[in-house]
Amino acid sequence: MPRSRPRTKFRSGCPLNASVEILGDRWSLLIIRDMMLRGFRSYTQFLESYEHIATNILAHRLKKLEGYGIISTQQDPLDGRKRIYTLTQKGMDLAPVLTEMVLWAAAHEETHNPELIRQIKKDQQKFIAGVRQKWVENSSHLG
Amino acid sequence: MPRSRPRTKFRSGCPLNASVEILGDRWSLLIIRDMMLRGFRSYTQFLESYEHIATNILAHRLKKLEGYGIISTQQDPLDGRKRIYTLTQKGMDLAPVLTEMVLWAAAHEETHNPELIRQIKKDQQKFIAGVRQKWVENSSHLG
DNA sequence: CAGATTACTTGTTAATTGCAAGTTAAAATA
DNA sequence: TATTTTAACTTGCAATTAACAAGTAATCTG
Numbered sequence: 132m133p134r135s136r137p138r139t140k141f142r143s144g145c146p147l148n149a150s151v152e153i154l155g156d157r158w159s160l161l162i163i164r165d166m167m168l169r170g171f172r173s174y175t176q177f178l179e180s181y182e183h184i185a186t187n188i189l190a191h192r193l194k195k196l197e198g199y200g201i202i203s204t205q206q207d208p209l210d211g212r213k214r215i216y217t218l219t220q221k222g223m224d225l226a227p228v229l230t231e232m233v234l235w236a237a238a239h240e241e242t243h244n245p246e247l248i249r250q251i252k253k254d255q256q257k258f259i260a261g262v263r264q265k266w267v268e269n270s271s272h273l274g
Numbered sequence: 275m276p277r278s279r280p281r282t283k284f285r286s287g288c289p290l291n292a293s294v295e296i297l298g299d300r301w302s303l304l305i306i307r308d309m310m311l312r313g314f315r316s317y318t319q320f321l322e323s324y325e326h327i328a329t330n331i332l333a334h335r336l337k338k339l340e341g342y343g344i345i346s347t348q349q350d351p352l353d354g355r356k357r358i359y360t361l362t363q364k365g366m367d368l369a370p371v372l373t374e375m376v377l378w379a380a381a382h383e384e385t386h387n388p389e390l391i392r393q394i395k396k397d398q399q400k401f402i403a404g405v406r407q408k409w410v411e412n413s414s415h416l417g
Numbered sequence: 418c419a420g421a422t423t424a425c426t427t428g429t430t431a432a433t434t435g436c437a438a439g440t441t442a443a444a445a446t447a
Numbered sequence: 448t449a450t451t452t453t454a455a456c457t458t459g460c461a462a463t464t465a466a467c468a469a470g471t472a473a474t475c476t477g
Contacts, residue, residue: 145386149379213424225378234289240284357454357456
């Protein structure tokens with residue numbers, strides 16, 4: 132059964148506020164990063180990520196993201212214990228937001244992963260197109 | 275006296291995580307929006323914005339943003355009660371993040387302000403250049 | 418069948434947020 | 448000049464949310 136989208140109205144009609152209400156916490160964008168850039172698709176993979184999200188928070192965030200139509204869930208046909216989380220088109224459309232946030236932090240904070248930053252800087256549109264292409268390929272053999 | 279930048283290390287070296295730790299809450303980006311797009315510069319102006327931030331949260335966020343070098347503060351030379359908050363270059367560099375978040379929400383949620391969205395869509399680089407130009411003009415007669 | 422794995426839930430504690438009220442200094446008003 | 452108003456906060460408290468630890472049910476593996 133699909134989890135329903137939150138019915139509560141946003142604090143204002145401002146589009147930035149909508150983004151902030153949907154994504155403005157300490158974990159949501161990291162889960163999306165793991166799906167988009169690292170190809171993570173399962174609960175345990177998210178748990179093993181660098182920043183160590185707690186299990187209950189992860190469960191809540193996955194429900195919230197599904198409620199907003201940013202990710203979708205299916206049972207793994209090969210392993211009944213597993214659920215496969217994938218980004219929807221709406222989720223993939225966050226790629227420009229993520230890349231801009233990466234570039235901003237790379238310019239102004241001390242961070243790792245210079246190879247990622249180099250790739251994005253070299254050709255941001257191409258980088259996003261590549262990410263999207265991988266998503267299309269990996270989504271095609273599902274549902 | 276300048277408020278010092280938080281000394282605590284980020285949870286990971288990932289540049290996206292740095293952005294999330296600095297900006298990932300329900301208010302920081304709205305304050306930056308008010309400064310960048312609406313030209314707000316004072317505590318009371320921020321309080322009067324649509325989403326109604328609480329006074330203590332606003333004070334904390336302003337300190338945090340100053341600590342990260344995203345905004346800076348000065349006394350108003352014309353009114354000793356007032357402090358003037360302005361975006362730094364680092365803060366202005368968030369313009370692409372903000373515009374991408376606006377475009378994403380505009381595409382996927384019901385939001386207001388179609389004129390803003392139209393302007394950004396028409397020419398995103400030009401829109402950002404215009405915002406930056408206004409900031410240069412308004413900052414020139416300070417400091 | 419025994420043990421491991423996966424995706425959670427539940428309880429408890431710690432931290433953060435939100436609301437209301439109070440404080441201080443400076444400016445405007447009577 | 449005395450009083451009131453304004454601006455920028457701080458303080459205290461209740462409510463919400465996050466973090467940590469442990470437990471559970473279904474499924475898979477040996």
